[in-house]
Amino acid sequence: MSDLRELLKSGLFRRLFATRLIGQFGDGVFQVALAAFVVFSPEKEATAGDVAEAFALLLLPFTVIGPFAGVFLDRWRRRQVLVYANLLRSGIVLVVATQVLAADSGLLFYVSALAVLSCNRFILAGLSAALPQAVENERLVVANAMSPTAGTLAATLGGSAGVVIRALVGAGNGANALILVVAAALYTVAALMARTMQRDSLGPDERPATSTWSELKVVARGLGEGLAHLKERKPAAAALVAITTNRFCYGLTTIMVLLLFRNSFNDPHDTNAGLRGFGTAVAVSGVGFFLSAIASPIILRRFALSTWITTCMIGSALTLAASAAWFRVAPLLAGALVLGFLAQGQKISTDTTVQRNVEDAYRGRVFSLYDMLFNGAFVAAAAVAATTLPMSGKSVALLYATVAVYLVSGIGYAWFCAASRCAHQERSSATAVS
Numbered sequence: 001m002s003d004l005r006e007l008l009k010s011g012l013f014r015r016l017f018a019t020r021l022i023g024q025f026g027d028g029v030f031q032v033a034l035a036a037f038v039v040f041s042p043e044k045e046a047t048a049g050d051v052a053e054a055f056a057l058l059l060l061p062f063t064v065i066g067p068f069a070g071v072f073l074d075r076w077r078r079r080q081v082l083v084y085a086n087l088l089r090s091g092i093v094l095v096v097a098t099q100v101l102a103a104d105s106g107l108l109f110y111v112s113a114l115a116v117l118s119c120n121r122f123i124l125a126g127l128s129a130a131l132p133q134a135v136e137n138e139r140l141v142v143a144n145a146m147s148p149t150a151g152t153l154a155a156t157l158g159g160s161a162g163v164v165i166r167a168l169v170g171a172g173n174g175a176n177a178l179i180l181v182v183a184a185a186l187y188t189v190a191a192l193m194a195r196t197m198q199r200d201s202l203g204p205d206e207r208p209a210t211s212t213w214s215e216l217k218v219v220a221r222g223l224g225e226g227l228a229h230l231k232e233r234k235p236a237a238a239a240l241v242a243i244t245t246n247r248f249c250y251g252l253t254t255i256m257v258l259l260l261f262r263n264s265f266n267d268p269h270d271t272n273a274g275l276r277g278f279g280t281a282v283a284v285s286g287v288g289f290f291l292s293a294i295a296s297p298i299i300l301r302r303f304a305l306s307t308w309i310t311t312c313m314i315g316s317a318l319t320l321a322a323s324a325a326w327f328r329v330a331p332l333l334a335g336a337l338v339l340g341f342l343a344q345g346q347k348i349s350t351d352t353t354v355q356r357n358v359e360d361a362y363r364g365r366v367f368s369l370y371d372m373l374f375n376g377a378f379v380a381a382a383a384v385a386a387t388t389l390p391m392s393g394k395s396v397a398l399l400y401a402t403v404a405v406y407l408v409s410g411i412g413y414a415w416f417c418a419a420s421r422c423a424h425q426e427r428s429s430a431t432a433v434s
Contacts, residue, residue: 007143012201013134017147019082019194020127024151026186027120028158029165030093032279033179034113036166037100039262040271048393051255051262052386059375059382060114072122074365078130078202079194081122086191089119090184097180100173121371127151128367130202132355142297144351149293149344156286158186163279171272205360226365229358235306236357236366238416239350242309244373245409246316246346249402251381253320253339257281257332259393265329277329281336288340295341296348305349306417312346313410321403327394 007013038054073081092115099109127147135143162179169175230237261277262268299308316339323335358366388398 007135007139007146010134012197013143015193015197016127016130016134016202017150019086019190019197020147020151021154022186022193023086023123023190025154025158025161026183026190028155028160029162029179029186030116030158030183031155032159032162032166032275033100033176033183036162036171036179036271036275037173037176038105039258040275047391048255048259048389049386051258052382055251055255055382056379059117059379073126073129073368074204074361074363077199078126078133078204079197079199081126082130082194082197082202083191085119085122085126086187086194089116089123090187090191092116092119093180093184093187097177097184100180101177103173121368125367125371126202128351128370129204129363132360132363133201133203137356140355141300141348141352144355145293145297145348148347148351149289152289152344153286153293156283156289158183159279160283163275166275167272203360204363223365223369226362226369229362230366230369233357234420235417236354238413238420239305239309239353240370240373242313242409242413243346243350243370244377245405246313246343247374247377248381249316249320249406250339250343251378252385252398252402253324255382255385256324256389256393256395256398257336259389259391260327260332262393264327264392264394281333284333285336285340285343288337288342289344292341292344292348296345299345300349300352305353306413309346309349309353310410310414310417312342312349313406313413316342317403317406317410320406321400324399 034054039051092112096109096112096116099105099112131143131147132140162182165179165182166175169178230240258278261281262271262274265277266273268274296308303311319335319338319342323331323338354366354370355363385398389395
């Protein structure tokens with residue numbers, strides 16, 4: 001708690017933190033409006049393919065925009081990115097609201113939604129890259145526990161607010177459009193909050209000497225340099241592989257739970273009940289995120305980052321196997337709580353591992369690669385779900401395959417870390433003897 005109090009004494013950290021909370025609260029509101037329009041409309045059926053397609057389309061910018069975000073985050077003032085990207089997505093959300101009001105779910109609607117989420121890439125990657133500028137190195141664990149976790153919780157609360165608004169004003173497109181207007185207003189407030197920080201306060205400390213255009217032409221080379229940097233930072237690389245696997249498994253589970261609440265636990269025609277049920281599962285998982293933010297810094301005082309990552313992976317396997325096998329609401333909600341706790345614990349540890357092992361000059365590119373892997377894994381999970389999950393969401397085979405992936409990945413990560421430590425000790429011994 002003393003580290004947390006010290007963090008909150010920093011005016012720069014408080015402003016960065018507030019920008020995250022307001023923006024991610026808006027993200028939750030925006031996502032509920034999209035889900036209500038695309039998946040939970042009474043006139044539409046929701047198959048695994050439909051849900052997977054929606055997830056894949058909406059997450060595509062999180063994967064594709066990543067390399068370009070890194071180029072700009074290592075070149076532009078990160079504070080300016082937070083200001084203008086929030087203002088831009090606010091305007092685009094208003095365009096989406098007019099499309100929803102007109103019941104237009106065609107190509108232009110998806111392009112607009114993708115544009116909003118493309119702005120999110122710059123914002124979230126920028127927040128992560130800027131965090132070490134706002135806190136001291138020894139407090140990064142606490143900062144990584146508090147900031148992204150609180151942001152996730154804010155998004156969950158924003159989603160709950162969107163569900164409440166929809167319940168109060170109705171289930172039609174007018175209600176969805178109103179929710180989108182609320183999201184646009186929140187994004188504008190986030191931009192105004194970011195503007196209270198000094199222009200150069202969030203870095204980068206050094207900027208590439210080449211022009212922006214020439215940098216864009218060599219994005220592939222920049223990605224290669226980021227990957228090469230990661231190869232030299234094996235703890236960070238191994239942690240990224242582990243979190244990518246976790247995200248794949250979490251994606252499969254999320255789509256399964258959505259279909260269960262949409263088509264099995266509730267009348268498929270009662271879309272408000274399905275949305276409330278899925279929203280409850282997301283909220284319970286958000287509570288797990290919050291609890292993990294409190295517990296992980298305490299746990300990491302006693303255990304290594306790699307040990308906690310391993311525990312989270314294997315614990316997720318056991319939790320999923322125990323909670324989902326009966327396909328009942330109560331066990332699934334209990335599992336959502338624990339899985340949220342473990343998933344966020346692993347992300348806190350991964351963020352800290354990457355930040356501690358990556359130089360600031362590469363941090364924007366590496367965190368953009370991180371985002372590519374993190375969200376690309378969810379897109380891959382959507383593709384698998386589309387071909388394997390029935391409309392009901394019930395698939396014992398896929399469930400236990402997911403458990404196996406969690407388990408094998410956790411054991412593999414533990415083995416790699418143990419082998420790396422042994423190799424390091426052998427090199428150190430050889431150096432001492434010589």
